[in-house]
Amino acid sequence: MQKTTVVVIGGGATGVGILRDLCMRGVDAILLEQQDLAYGTSSRYHGLLHSGGRYAVKDAEAGKECIEENTILRKIGRHCVEQTEGFFARTHLDDEAFEGKWLEACAKVGIPTIPISVEEALRLEPNLSPKIKSVYRVPDAAIDGFRMVWQNVASARKYGGRVLTYTTVVGIEHSNNQVVGIKVRNTLTGEVSNIVCDFIVSAAGSWAGEIAALAGITVNVQPDRGTLIAFNHRITSRIVNRLRPASDGDIFVPHGSITILGTTSASVNKPDDTVPNAKEVVELLNIGEALFEDIRSYRMLRAFAGTRPLYSADPNATGRGASRGFVTLDHAHDGLKGFVSVVGGKFTTYRLMAEKVTDLVCGYLNVKTPCRTAVENLVEDTSPALMAKARLYFPAYGAELAASRLGSEGLEKVIARIQEKPEKRQLLCECENVTMAEVEEAAADSTSYMISDVRRKTRMGMGTCQGAFCTFRSVGAVDANGLSWGKDTNVLFKEFLQGRWKGIRPILWGNVMREMELTRGIYEGTLNINGAIDNEGI
Structure with a gap:
């Protein structure tokens, strides 16, 4: 059984922003995510850091928040922007x-x-x-949503933050109308366990209504x-x-x-x-x-x-008729102390949302430390000396890409892997300039359990070939490193390729159809992987 002061539910931008802010203020916190980090809305959007112009006419408050946060994120998250x-x-x-x-x-x-x-x-x-x-x-x-999420996590970990992925919330424990813990299930093993805590923050996005319902509370999220x-x-x-x-x-x-x-x-x-x-x-x-x-x-x-996750006090407000602003719901008003939901909002305003929620939580916890997330960079700039070192091992443009994805600490580790075994400088994904060493580093992270988790960390498979060539290379790299989750290579192949197929199927005409036949030929024809591309499974 684990113990913490605050449990944050949701591994998107808002959730990791809250985790970072809490930990920077000295609050012990654990973040839970039912899939991989940035699996949901924070990676499934157009990647626009809004100026606010889109909302200025209809939702002036959201427009003002966007332009202010736009200015802040350009500074603290410049490696993502x-x-x-x-x-x-x-x-x-x-x-x-x-x-x-x-x-x-x-x-x-x-x-x-x-x-x-x-x-x-x-x-x-x-x-x-x-x-x-x-x-x-x-x-x-x-703005790169994947990178922004991971850099928030890297910053939170520096201050003691903990992250549990593939962990689903199945119950909210309370006594005398006060939160005392949370019950979770590991979605990979089915194991159920409890986390003792004093406070729960739901930043679950479109799932916020489902989380609130576990405590018998209604939150109107459409x-x-x-x-x-x-x-x-x-x-x-x-x-x-x-x-x-x-x-x-x-x-x-x-x-x-x-x-x-x-x-x-x-x-x-x-x-x-x-x-x-x-x-x-x-x-x-x-x-x-x-x-x-x-x-x-x-x-x-x-x-x-x-x-x-569109929120409205009016449950009938839907689509573009609902505000793009955000709201913090203190469920003490619903009869349960120690439980807060944050709903609505934009990726652009995630840091502001996190600050407002953390202010509320710290008020209850009597923590006086001020918010510093608007002034402290997510990651440190890579030093000129380290960049010069990286250029010895990466293709010309690949060094900059690797530095922006990995940060200084991760880049040092990847370079060390290449120095130990020079063959690991080989590119597994030419489209995104991802080396074998970087794939291995991402796969070794405690939040990696499948090839798609590595993809979200590295952008492998997200370029021109959509995984046609880097899938078998990356599966081979995972298998060769003896990772516990990498033993069943058929499962690894199918999970990754099905994820790519899901996005290719709606555009399956012209050149895309020819390219898909090439992929099918590689995996179902040459490698004899049955169901690598499952037309019925999507």
């Missing part, structure tokens, strides 16, 4: 009257908007439609599914938003060598309803043509979906 800037572009299909309302709303909440000519916009972004009518520059940026498309091209170097009231398919976000188009909005019954379909893909392509006319000629990598 690509400072692309953004365009808001009005197309020939959009209402000119909204433009004036938008400019006025942005000015009120402090979002800078710089007008540029259409000619200048087309010079900077030549793939934009020549039919656009007006363009404004805003301080949007691209899962809202959004589907997105990843293109194997950097269609634009800047984020491009469509200048109209927030709707489907009006954001293009560049990430490294790819671009993500999103998103749709549809209320769903289950938090894990994250299987995209071809109809949604076609709808996104149709809408996206207004900004990029040649969108259908760009190669698609995959489609993916996540659920937003």
Whole structure:
């Protein structure tokens, strides 16, 4: 039986942000996640660090929070942020009257908007439609959700934070209307155990209602599914938003060598309803043509979906009608002390959400230490000496990628692996420049139990070939290192390939179909792995 002061439920951005803040203030805390970290909403979105422009007209408070947190995250999480800037572009299909309302709303909440000519916009972004009518520059940026989550965890661990993945909450223990512990089940082994604690914070996102129900409390969270498309091209170097009231398919976000188009909005019954379909893909392509006319000629990598945890005091508010703001619910008002839920919000505001929740918890615990998460960097900058050392072992651009993914401490460990066995500098994933040593380091982490866990830490398999070549290499690396969870290679193959197939199936036409046949030929034909790509299992 484990003991702690605070249990945080949910391994997305908000949960790890709360864990970090609590631990930095000296509070003993454990974070629980039912799958892998960043498995849910925090990795299933377009990766936009909002300027707030998208919300300024309809939800001024959310817009103000976004621009303030945007500025903070650029500093403390700069290794996760690509400072692309953004365009808001009005197309020939959009209402000119909204433009004036938008400019006025942005000015009120402090979002800078710089007008540029259409000619200048087309010079900077030549793939934009020549039919656009007006363009404004805003301080949007691209942010890597996986990396941000893991760097928060790395920071929390420095201050004593503990993380348990593949751990599902099955009961909330209380006595005399006061939380005294939590009952959990290991989803891999089925083992049930208890954690003694004084306080529980639910940052479970779309699952927040289910967690509250374990204590007999109602929280109105409506899962809202959004589907997105990843293109194997950097269609634009800047984020491009469509200048109209927030709707489907009006954001293009560049990430490294790819671009993500999103998103749709549809209320769903289950938090894990994250299987995209071809109809949604076609709808996104149709809408996206207004900004990029040649969108259908760009190669698609995959489609993916996540659920937003939309909260409203009105249980009938759904979809884009619900606020994108957040709220902290102190369940002492529901008759249970020591239990708090945080619901709603945006990835961009995760740090602020964590600060507000931690302030509340520390008030109960009589902890006076102030919040420092807005001023202390998530990870230290890699020293010039270490970078020079890394360049001896990594491809030219690969050294920078590895440093940003691993941080200084992780980079040192990976270099040590390569120094001991030089063959481990071999790239297992050429698309993302991931070495065998980095895969081994990620696989050895206490939160890794399958190849997809390694993927989320390294981005392996997320590039052009979508795992066609790096899957057998990575499975071989795990097997060769004798990890306890890596003994059944058939299971490893199927789990990873099925995860990739889930996103490829909705776009299965043209070149994508030919490439899928290559993957099927490698794994079902050459390697004779039955069910590597299970058409019926998705």
